[in-house]
Amino acid sequence: MKEEEVLKQRTSLLRQPKAVWAVAFACVISFMGIGLVDPILPAIASQLHASPSQVSLLFTSYLLVTGFVMFFTGFISSRIGxxxxxxxxxxxxIVFSALGGTSSTINELIGFRGGWGIGNALFISTALSVIVGVSVGGSAKAIILYEAALGLGISVGPLLGGELGTISWRGPFFGVAVLMLIALLAITFMLPPMQKPQKKVKFFEAVGALKYKGLLTMASAAFLYNFGFFVLLAYSPFVLHLDEHGLGYVFFGWGLFLAVTSVFSAPVIHRKLGTLTSLVVLFASFAVILFGIGVWTSHVVVVICGIIIAGGILGMINTVLTTAVMGSAPVERSIASSSYSAVRFIGGAIAPWIAGVLAESYTASTPYYVGAAVVLLGMIILLLGRKHLVNIQAGH
Incomplete structure (x- = not known):
């Protein structure tokens, strides 16, 4: 009987309307943008005569703009649909990724990545609510599909960046523009017109949602966790000393493990341990991995293994956090998602630049030690705010 139930759940997860797959495909391409530049960071630094901390601003401008714009995507979406x-x-x-490929200075490229972040914010925060709205099988399965697209995009991004980057560091930017054009056509023709919500979202509604302690606790923990996430993602290429192909394969393995655990392992650990306990265990595990990479930063094999194992931990954290945040405040899911995602991305935005500065000022291991400490602080925030999470601790 249990096997029949599992088979039924898997079938309903995969048997979705074409519109869901069109949006999911676009999500994959969109999330490619996060890890796309990883394999070409050293090449960009070399050819545009930039330091590691300057190059890390490619992540910072992208994520910072994404985060702040996400606060207001609900306001925009409720008016134009x-x-x-x-x-x-x-x-x-499409426009800003293509412009990024034409850049002649690091400052131009940083600016175009910021413009890319505007589109990323509009797309990502809306995509989750659309997938939940048009999918079948319940919101939990829709979130798993969304996180799977995130993991697949993050894993394929470095692989594509590594392959195209061997031709030129400009190649990945033009590649994303082409793929996003395909996604644009898919959504145009496969996603049916969606009715505008009757209630218009106020301009600062997503910001105001943070007054609810449950959502604020989850968002604060995600802010700190994402700091460690992007220390690992944005800084590690500079300590591995691999070429574009090598970096692409390492982060492909990282993202693939992230995608697999987000779909298959996260629901299991969430169901068995509940929200709070599973997050505490996973946060602690991620902090240990970051600390271990810091101890053995000069050992490339250890760093590579740590990165890939961390991918599995991060996949589970992403899914559990995203599922839990939907019930963390008495507001619409789209508002909770925008508010949480905005804070989460801003946390990721500051990490790459700080990691670069720490490495230049101290040692190559310092960013990992700081990242581990910040992730542990996120775990402490969850424990201190556990009384505000009583409605989501059951893992349902």
Missing amino acids: AKWTLLVGLIFI
Whole structure:
């Protein structure tokens, strides 16, 4: 009987309307943008005569703009509709990724990545609510699909960046523009018109949602966790000393493990341990891995193994956090998602630049030690705020 239930759940997860797969495909391409530049960071630094901390601003501008704009995507989406918000976001990504490929200075490239972040914010925060709205099988399965797209995009991004980067560091930027154009056409023709919500979202509604202690606790923990996430993602290419192909394969393995655990392992650990306990265990595990990489930073094999194992931990954290945050405040899911995602991305934005500065000022291991400490602080925030999480601790 249990096997029949599992088979039924897997079938309903995969048997989705074409519109869901169109949006999921676009999500994969969108999330490619996060890890796309990883394998080409050293090449960009060399050819545009930039330091590691300057190059890390490619992540900072992208994530910072994404985070702040996410606070207001609900306001925009409630006025022009979800489908048009997705399409406008895709257009921004297409234009600014293509412009990024034409950059002649590091400052130009940083600016174009910021413009890319506007499109990313409009698309990502709206995509989750659209997938939840048009999928079948319940919101939990829709979130798993979304996180799977995130993991697949993050894993394929470095692989694509590594392959195209061997031709030129400009190649990955033009590649994303082409793929996003395909995604734009898919959503245009496969996603049916969606009715605008009757209630218009206020301009600062997503910001105001942080007054609810449960959402604020989850967002604060995600802010700190994402700091460690992007120390690992944005800084590690500089300590591995691999070429574009090598970096692409390492982070492909990292992202693939992230995608697999987000779909298959996260629901199991969430169900068995509940939200709070599973997050505490996973946060602690991630902090230990970061600390271990810091201890053995000069051992490339250890760093590579640590990165890939961390991917599995991060996949589970992402899914558990995203599922839990939907019930953390008495507001609409789209508002909770925008508010949480905004804070989460801002946490990721400051990490790459700080990691670069720490490495230049102290040692190559310092960013990992700081990242581990910050992730542990996120775990402490969860424990201190556990009384505000009583409605989501059951893991349902």
